[in-house]
Amino acid sequence: MPDLHLPLGFQYAGVHCGVKSDAKKPDLSLFVSDRPCAAVGVYTQNRVVGAPVIVDRARTPSDSVRAVVINSGNANACTGERGVEDAQRMTALVAIAVDAAREDVLVCSTGIIGHHLPMEQIENGIGLAKGVLSGSAESLELAARGMMTTDTFPKIASRSEDWDGTIVTVTGACKGAAMIAPNMATMLAVVMTDVAIDATQASMILKEAVDESFNSISVDGHTSTSDTVLLLANGASGRPAETPEEIESVRSMVTLVCQNLAEMIIRDAEGAEHFVRIEIAGLPDRNDARKIAKTIAEGALCKTAITGNDPNWGRFVSAAGYSEVEFDLNQLSLDINGVRVFESGSPVVYDEALVSSRMAEGEVNLHLDFGGETDPAGPVVFLTSDLTAEYVRLNSEYTT
Amino acid sequence: MPDLHLPLGFQYAGVHCGVKSDAKKPDLSLFVSDRPCAAVGVYTQNRVVGAPVIVDRARTPSDSVRAVVINSGNANACTGERGVEDAQRMTALVAIAVDAAREDVLVCSTGIIGHHLPMEQIENGIGLAKGVLSGSAESLELAARGMMTTDTFPKIASRSEDWDGTIVTVTGACKGAAMIAPNMATMLAVVMTDVAIDATQASMILKEAVDESFNSISVDGHTSTSDTVLLLANGASGRPAETPEEIESVRSMVTLVCQNLAEMIIRDAEGAEHFVRIEIAGLPDRNDARKIAKTIAEGALCKTAITGNDPNWGRFVSAAGYSEVEFDLNQLSLDINGVRVFESGSPVVYDEALVSSRMAEGEVNLHLDFGGETDPAGPVVFLTSDLTAEYVRLNSEYTT
Known part of the structure; x- marks a missing residue:
């Protein structure tokens, strides 16, 4: 520097x-x-x-x-x-x-x-x-x-x-x-x-x-x-x-x-293979948006889906569902690396192999739009990493 | 049957x-x-x-x-x-x-x-x-x-x-x-x-x-x-x-x-190598006790310590600390598989190799006593499993 x-x-x-x-x-x-x-x-x-x-x-x-x-x-x-x-x-x-x-x-x-x-x-x-x-x-x-x-x-x-x-x-x-x-x-x-x-x-x-x-x-x-x-x-x-x-x-x-x-x-999160950016739009309250993003970011099933380059949107949508924030599922849409995979509460047909191959490049962008007004300061952006076998190995090695 | x-x-x-x-x-x-x-x-x-x-x-x-x-x-x-x-x-x-x-x-x-x-x-x-x-x-x-x-x-x-x-x-x-x-x-x-x-x-x-x-x-x-x-x-x-x-x-x-x-x-939690029983005593409110137990049960660093047979009590105590339940650290004691490792807010000298070998048998009992009165119905018991590389493998395999 x-x-x-x-x-x-x-x-x-x-x-x-x-x-x-x-x-x-x-x-x-x-x-x-x-x-x-x-x-x-x-x-x-x-x-x-x-x-x-x-x-x-x-x-x-x-x-x-x-x-x-x-x-x-x-x-x-x-x-x-x-x-x-x-x-x-x-x-x-x-x-x-x-x-x-x-x-x-x-x-x-x-x-x-x-x-x-x-x-x-x-x-x-x-x-x-x-x-x-x-x-x-x-x-x-x-x-x-x-x-x-x-x-x-x-x-x-x-x-x-x-x-x-x-x-x-x-x-x-x-x-x-x-x-x-x-x-x-x-x-x-x-x-x-x-x-x-x-x-x-x-x-x-x-x-x-x-x-x-x-x-x-x-x-x-x-x-x-x-x-x-x-x-x-x-x-x-x-x-x-x-x-x-x-x-x-x-x-x-x-x-x-x-x-x-x-x-x-x-x-620098060791053991991580993916850098994950979660964007939450369409919710008026930034704290609610951050709560949903955090629930997705910390969900083991969400993290492991990303580890496996699996555009398994059910895991992300249902994690939002247990975040304790009220929202209308029928207003929710989800894009993974720019591809719409879930729209207004229903599955959409999309190219799974394409999305998976984009995820495999190591950067994953989950964009959730809850259909309402976004905060004037823009969508909430939350960063996380995936969960790998290497993470488990590093954190379970007996060292006490 | x-x-x-x-x-x-x-x-x-x-x-x-x-x-x-x-x-x-x-x-x-x-x-x-x-x-x-x-x-x-x-x-x-x-x-x-x-x-x-x-x-x-x-x-x-x-x-x-x-x-x-x-x-x-x-x-x-x-x-x-x-x-x-x-x-x-x-x-x-x-x-x-x-x-x-x-x-x-x-x-x-x-x-x-x-x-x-x-x-x-x-x-x-x-x-x-x-x-x-x-x-x-x-x-x-x-x-x-x-x-x-x-x-x-x-x-x-x-x-x-x-x-x-x-x-x-x-x-x-x-x-x-x-x-x-x-x-x-x-x-x-x-x-x-x-x-x-x-x-x-x-x-x-x-x-x-x-x-x-x-x-x-x-x-x-x-x-x-x-x-x-x-x-x-x-x-x-x-x-x-x-x-x-x-x-x-x-x-x-x-x-x-x-x-x-x-x-x-x-x-039957697949990929799991340890059956974990978390007991919370010394708190008057069962919901508070369950909240603390759940936070420990779901903490990746707690789970991986157990995976590694590591009596790393700092992870369990600090997970209790971020559970959003009020308690007095100086009243808290922790036993792992029957051995006192933390007492009244301070470390105690104990046989780490002994505790680790007991954990390695596959059943881990974490007993946390917060020093107050226990609910008349007894300590809250919460069950969980550890987090293994196998869990990650099973849940990250690309299958969509």
């Missing part, structure tokens, strides 16, 4: 400190701003949460965050009071390193559940990371690698705009759900911008962006204990978002960055 | 008429009572329903049902108005054959979705079936076989009691979710008794029994378009259930028969 424009005022580091056994793999990352940031978070809906989520929830929204520290290899979840103390200590160590208050440092952990963090290694790693902090794209990539568990590639996305001669930027790094591990597939993302926005604006922008991105993907429906998306805005570009157009522009950049990252997560 | 005591006044038949291609496999079944039955049904919650469900819902509850006709191989679902006409015609043909009103005949279909029934074969089959009706256990087994799609064995369960010298009986036949087919894995059951109860009593009894049996199992969470459980009571034993004790006794027999059948469905 040589010509990646990064937001001003941020520095990154990713180092190996020994949480992971493989010394070639970074396992501790820092994201540091040279000035206070407006910072907000969106956290897992799971009632069982990792210690870092407890700490970050208490510290956001904030107008003074300076850094985020992330370790991979150990989720620090289901670790009781000592886990919370360890998470707090991580932030205290970073605070000393970057000369901040510890309340202005956020923390994320991802990896195995139910084990205490190796704090000696973590402490050492924070020292190492501080020594190599830089604003380069290479450092950002190392920081993105330091978040990875079973991801096969680092995930970074960026958008810039020219605001009357000032370049403003939104850049995000995330780790996804590669689903090899015997652990949860935690989703973590840090999104940074050098536009100045306050925490209230940031909160509204991030919530919307997450709904249209990370909340619109699913590999297997298992909500992790540690899912976290953070948005940090440090204003280092010198430009605040003041007009409605500017705020809309930031919202759009943040949403696009989150959507790019979310798509990378699905493309 | 030589010494199976069957309810008086019922006759059965199962024949091959040609819906299925294999001439050795029965595909049409009749259950006939020699007198009118109180009859009630519990039907799929899916908003997309097969034509037979539309017909039966309109005819139950009833005090005058005489027969149930079932075909396998074709679900008569998503077949529009013609599908409803076909289902009604099946009941009309049976009504003529057994000298009843057509409103007093119920109908079920299971098999592929989106195809019209081959009515000529069905009509012929009804004639054949009428000719071989008998009250023998052999005929009942043929009727149970005529309901099967991908089941590997017929599923029949029975309970009798001696009421002051009169034997009263509840017998059920069902087909389950063997999950090979490219179609829905519809669950159908017909439960018969020769006790006299009215439709109001029957309705209350069946609802409770289904909650504690068929609604407490899941293979993959896909609610079929055609799920149907029917209870027929013909009073042929000469004994009505009048006292609270007698009604309780019928309720108990019906529940046990349904639980036996439900367990057979899980044991």
